[in-house]
Amino acid sequence: MLGEGPIPVIDLRAGSLYNLAISLLVFLGSTYAAWAIFSRGKKTLSEKSFSLFLAAIGTYWLLVGAGNLFAWYKILSRMAWIAFLVKILSILPLLFLAYFFCSEIFANKTNVRRTTFLYLLISAVYLGLTITQDLTQSTITYWGVQWQVSPLPELIYLVGLLFPLSIASVFLIIKAMLISFVEKKESNLTLYFAGIIFIFLEYLQMTAVAVTWQRLLVRLFYILIAFGAYLYFVGRIEEKRFIPREEQVLPQKKARIPFFMKLLFLFVLLAIVPITISSFLMFVSFREIIDLYVYQPLLWNLKASREALILALNHVQIQSLFLMMLTGLLVLVVSALVSRAIAESLKSISVGMERVTAGDFSFKIRSDTNDEIGDVINYFNEMSAEIKRSREIMERWNRELEAKVVERTEDLRTLYNISKEVGSSLDLELLISRAIERLLPVMKAELYAVLVPDERGKFSARIGRGIGLKDLDLEEGRGLLGEALQKKEIVFTENVPGDPRCQEDLYRNLGIKTMVVTPLRAKGKTQGILIIGTKEERKYAGERGISLLATIADQLAIAIENVGIYEREKEAVARLTELDRLKNEFISMVSHELRTPVTSVDGYISLFLTGAAGSITEDQKRYLTIVRENDQRLLTLINRLLDFSRIETGRFSIERKLVSIHDVIRLAVKNIKPQIEKKKAEIKMKLEAKNINFMGDQSKMEEVFVNLFENALKFDQEGKPPLIEVSTKDAGDFIRIEVADNGIGIEKEHLGKIFNKFYQVEETLTRRAGGVGLGLALAKEIIGNHHGEIWAESGGGNKGSKFIFTIPVAEKV
Numbered sequence: 001m002l003g004e005g006p007i008p009v010i011d012l013r014a015g016s017l018y019n020l021a022i023s024l025l026v027f028l029g030s031t032y033a034a035w036a037i038f039s040r041g042k043k044t045l046s047e048k049s050f051s052l053f054l055a056a057i058g059t060y061w062l063l064v065g066a067g068n069l070f071a072w073y074k075i076l077s078r079m080a081w082i083a084f085l086v087k088i089l090s091i092l093p094l095l096f097l098a099y100f101f102c103s104e105i106f107a108n109k110t111n112v113r114r115t116t117f118l119y120l121l122i123s124a125v126y127l128g129l130t131i132t133q134d135l136t137q138s139t140i141t142y143w144g145v146q147w148q149v150s151p152l153p154e155l156i157y158l159v160g161l162l163f164p165l166s167i168a169s170v171f172l173i174i175k176a177m178l179i180s181f182v183e184k185k186e187s188n189l190t191l192y193f194a195g196i197i198f199i200f201l202e203y204l205q206m207t208a209v210a211v212t213w214q215r216l217l218v219r220l221f222y223i224l225i226a227f228g229a230y231l232y233f234v235g236r237i238e239e240k241r242f243i244p245r246e247e248q249v250l251p252q253k254k255a256r257i258p259f260f261m262k263l264l265f266l267f268v269l270l271a272i273v274p275i276t277i278s279s280f281l282m283f284v285s286f287r288e289i290i291d292l293y294v295y296q297p298l299l300w301n302l303k304a305s306r307e308a309l310i311l312a313l314n315h316v317q318i319q320s321l322f323l324m325m326l327t328g329l330l331v332l333v334v335s336a337l338v339s340r341a342i343a344e345s346l347k348s349i350s351v352g353m354e355r356v357t358a359g360d361f362s363f364k365i366r367s368d369t370n371d372e373i374g375d376v377i378n379y380f381n382e383m384s385a386e387i388k389r390s391r392e393i394m395e396r397w398n399r400e401l402e403a404k405v406v407e408r409t410e411d412l413r414t415l416y417n418i419s420k421e422v423g424s425s426l427d428l429e430l431l432i433s434r435a436i437e438r439l440l441p442v443m444k445a446e447l448y449a450v451l452v453p454d455e456r457g458k459f460s461a462r463i464g465r466g467i468g469l470k471d472l473d474l475e476e477g478r479g480l481l482g483e484a485l486q487k488k489e490i491v492f493t494e495n496v497p498g499d500p501r502c503q504e505d506l507y508r509n510l511g512i513k514t515m516v517v518t519p520l521r522a523k524g525k526t527q528g529i530l531i532i533g534t535k536e537e538r539k540y541a542g543e544r545g546i547s548l549l550a551t552i553a554d555q556l557a558i559a560i561e562n563v564g565i566y567e568r569e570k571e572a573v574a575r576l577t578e579l580d581r582l583k584n585e586f587i588s589m590v591s592h593e594l595r596t597p598v599t600s601v602d603g604y605i606s607l608f609l610t611g612a613a614g615s616i617t618e619d620q621k622r623y624l625t626i627v628r629e630n631d632q633r634l635l636t637l638i639n640r641l642l643d644f645s646r647i648e649t650g651r652f653s654i655e656r657k658l659v660s661i662h663d664v665i666r667l668a669v670k671n672i673k674p675q676i677e678k679k680k681a682e683i684k685m686k687l688e689a690k691n692i693n694f695m696g697d698q699s700k701m702e703e704v705f706v707n708l709f710e711n712a713l714k715f716d717q718e719g720k721p722p723l724i725e726v727s728t729k730d731a732g733d734f735i736r737i738e739v740a741d742n743g744i745g746i747e748k749e750h751l752g753k754i755f756n757k758f759y760q761v762e763e764t765l766t767r768r769a770g771g772v773g774l775g776l777a778l779a780k781e782i783i784g785n786h787h788g789e790i791w792a793e794s795g796g797g798n799k800g801s802k803f804i805f806t807i808p809v810a811e812k813v
Contacts, residue, residue, distance in 0.1 A: 014284045016072040019144030019216060023065030026222040030058030033226035037233045045103050047233055050191060053096035054226050057198075060089040061222065068144045076145060080136040083147050087130055091123045094161050094202075097195055101168040122160040129153040144211040157206055162199050169195040190232040194225045220325070346373075349380055361388035429463045431559055435552070436530075442548060443532055447512060450520075451529040452560065459529060467510060467531055479504055481529060484517040488526075490550055492516040494539060514538040518549055520557035527560040654697045654785045658810055661735055662687050664698055665726055668705035672713075679713050681722035689728035689735050691809040696786045704782050705739070707775035708803050712741035717798055733808055734788075740802040746794040754792060755780040783807065 034054035037047050063086050070076040098119045102112040130153035137148040149157070172192045180187040201221055208215055352365050364381040436448050449464030451472065460470035476486040480501040484491045493499040494514050496507055502515070512533035520528040530553065669676075669683055676683060709724060716722040723742045728735060746754060753759050757777040783790045783805050790805035 014072075015141070015143035015211075015213070016068040016145070017284055019068040019211060020065045020072070022216055022219050023061040023068065026061040026219065026226075027058040027065065029223040029226040030054045030061070033230040034058065036230055046100065046191075049096055049100040049103060050229055050233070053093055053100060054229060056089065056092035056096055057222060057226070060086070060093060063089055067147075071140050071145045076138070076140070083136040083138065084131060086147060087127060091127055093198070094165065095120060095123060097165060097198065098168075100191075101165065101172065101195065104172055105168065119161070119164070122156065126153050126156045126161065129156065139210045141210045141212075143213055143216055146208055146211045149206065154206055158203065162203055162206075165195065166199050169193075169199065188232060190228050194228050197221055197225055217325070349377065352380060352384070356384050356387065361385075361391070431563065432463050432556065435556060435559075439549065439552065440532070443516070444538065445514075445516075445532045445534045447533040447535070449531045450560075451531065453526070453528070462528070464531075467512070467533060469506065469531075472506065480507070480515060480517055481531075484519050484529065485526065488519055488521060490516065490518045490546060490553070492546070494537070496533075511535070516546070516549065518553045520553055520560060522554065522557035522561045525561075527557045527564075530556065654700060654782075656695045656697065658693055659696050659698045659701065660692050661689065661694060661701075661728060661737065661807070662692050664701045665705060665728075665737075667698075668702045668709065669726075671702065672706055672709045675710070675713055679716070679722055681713060681716075681724060683709075683724045683726065686725065686727040689730050691730055691735060692728070693810040694735060694786070694807050695810050696807065697782075700782045701786070704779045704805075707779050708739045711775060712739070712743055712801075715741075715743040715801075717742065717744055731806060734806040735809060736804065736806050738802060738804050740800060742800045745796050745799040746792060746801050747796050748794075751792050751794065755790070779805075 031054070034051040037051040037054070063082060067076065067079075067082050067086060070079045070082065076082075095116070099112070099116045102115045106112050106115070130149050133150045133153060134148055139146045139148060169192050173189055173196075176187040176189055176192065179185075201218065204215060204218060348365050352363070355363065361384055364384070365377045432450050436450075440446065440448065447464075447466035449461040449467035449469060451459040451469060452462040453459050457473075459472040459474055461468055472481070474485060475482050477483060480491060480493060480499070483501060492515060493502060496502045496510070496512055496515050502508075507515075510533065512535055514534045514537070516532045518530040518532075519526055520530055530549075532549075665685065665687065669685070675681075705726075712724045713722055720742065725738075725740045727738045727740075730736070755776050757774055759777075780790050786807045788805055788807035790803065792801060792803050794801040
């Protein structure tokens with residue numbers, strides 16, 4: 001501990017005045033910092049709580065100073081009530097600091113209030129115990145008065161009040177350092193370290209038995225807390241030094257005091273005030289020594305008089321050290337404030353010069369002083385105003401010199417944009433509206449219409465805004481429109497009501513003031529007429545917009561012609577599409593109507609063959625078998641027509657399940673087995689694929705293999721037994737399937753067409769083998785719906801064919 005106990009000096013009390021002086025300095029420093037922070041306009045929660053914290057510190061030490069003054073006057077026993085005020089006020093700084101720490105830790109205000117309230121309850125317990133147990137007990141020494149606290153209240157104060165604050169401050173410091181490290185930005189830890197210093201000072205204050213000169217020395221750190229908080233908050237606040245140049249500032253009526261005189265007055269004040277205080281305190285100290293040891297000689301007979309005198313002189317030496325430190329601290333603080341005020345003015349000028357250098361002349365610096373620094377600020381404002389005027393003159397000259405270039409550039413840009421719009425669409429309304437909308441700003445017009453002739457030769461507005469004309473039978477040379485058709489060039493009028501060419505009702509009913517008429521011609525034919533008008537007066541003679549309009553008129557005419565061709569072709573395609581739709585509907589309807597009777601025929605034949613309708617002869621059985629085979633062929637054809645009808649109408653669906661390609665091949669071979677036996681054909685299977693599973697429709701894939709097998713059986717070579725080879729192999733993320741035969745083959749020119757619907761290689765072959773050309777087309781659609789691909793290879797006449805297709809394995813679908 002700093003100073004373990006009081007040093008008895010016979011009836012000397014000057015140290016209490018030093019205690020009073022330091023307490024007053026703490027009061028003044030803390031109160032000034034609190035006022036400076038609290039008086040700066042809109043305040044944050046941190047500013048409010050910390051300024052109240054500083055104000056509470058100042059008020060507490062003011063009362064402590066008053067207690068020491070009473071002790072010096074020897075009236076403390078009569079003013080004992082001050083002990084209760086001191087104890088109550090000692091709690092307030094802790095409460096405000098706790099609220100500040102809680103607001104920094106918790107984002108939720110409810111948590112802040114609850115934690116602060118809990119802290120308040122602990123404070124109330126401490127206060128109640130110390131008031132009831134300690135009353136007004138105090139210890140008075142040479143260096144002042146110390147009010148006593150019993151062990152139990154002291155323990156509550158240290159553990160219940162100071163310890164949580166220390167934990168909170170350390171937590172906030174660590175949190176700020178981590179955030180600074182992670183986000184790579186600086187953090188200001190001034191307030192948190194100030195909280196730690198305050199907690200340490202309070203710990204020393206609470207554990208002290210009596211006041212010693214060392215504890216008085218440590219008490220100066222309260223001033224550093226206030227000074228640091230002042231620099232933290234006030235230094236962050238950017239005053240309104242820069243104001244708009246147009247804002248008028250009323251001149252302040254201040255007496256002019258040269259800056260040199262201000263500094264001189266400040267330095268004189270710093271010299272006189274500390275010297276006066278030091279002289280007074282030293283006078284009081286020596287006066288006490290002289291009174292006790294010179295004018296009261298009986299005291300020299302005391303045994304301890306000589307030792308007491310030596311102690312008193314030692315105290316005087318310590319007091320001299322105090323005075324030097326107080327003087328140095330006062331000079332340091334005041335010098336820092338003065339230098340900051342000067343630096344702020346110079347910083348404003350520096351920032352202003354940077355903004356002017358960057359081309360910002362929209363501000364001026366507020367001058368708050370009537371001295372040399374204020375003169376420099378005024379000179380800067382005048383200089384920047386002159387630079388601004390010179391720059392505006394140069395910019396105006398540049399604008400005038402560049403006006404022509406801008407106009408030409410704008411004409412080229414408009415021409416380019418219109419050309420791009422003309423070629424960007426085949427929708428006539430959209431095409432013309434986009435092009436005209438870009439032209440109207442150049443023409444400074446708001447109304448337009450595009451007249452297009454119909455098959456009768458009459459003109460009507462196809463698109464427009466504010467001009468509605470239809471079924472006009474225009475005659476060359478009559479009126480303004482007829483003149484444009486006759487001259488085949490742009491004509492205009494700047495006064496529609498007074499122009500003799502515009503006396504017909506169709507012009508009067510338009511209600512416009514000016515009109516520009518442009519014939520749109522392409523390939524020697526008038527494709528339309530463009531009308532542009534305004535409701536206000538407008539001069540077109542020598543206008544650059546007229547020449548630009550002439551440039552783009554040919555492009556618009558070509559665009560209208562192209563759109564006409566496109567629309568005629570579009571109508572033809574629409575008619576063909578409708579015919580194809582009707583064909584598909586007819587096929588679907590006929591297939592549905594045929595399927596029912598054919599299925600019934602198949603069922604009745606099966607009844608006859610099984611003997612359900614009675615016994616039949618072998619000849620009858622053979623005839624019925626032939627009928628049933630042909631009936632099944634017809635049913636297969638009908639099913640294929642129905643499937644393709646579903647594909648064409650978008651109703652064809654695939655049921656996706658996990659399927660083995662090898663199982664599909666075996667089932668297809670089993671289904672086609674009667675035909676294989678009838679043809680005495682041979683099927684060889686070489687199933688080598690490892691990844692055999694795919695996501696798909698098993699029945700549809702069986703249909704693919706059946707179609708390929710049937711083609712191989714149908715298009716075989718005469719006199720040669722059919723041979724079909726089926727193989728599978730892995731192909732990366734796909735399964736590769738090959739179906740090869742030894743049939744008549746396919747010529748090269750037919751390989752790219754055999755998957756088209758209803759395509760037949762040769763009519764004679766079709767007639768011999770049967771079918772309508774849907775099997776391969778349907779197979780291609782099914783494989784395509786499985787995200788696969790199919791193609792054919794063949795060497796031509798009697799060299800066989802090979803059909804190859806791939807489908808993705810299950811994991812890659």
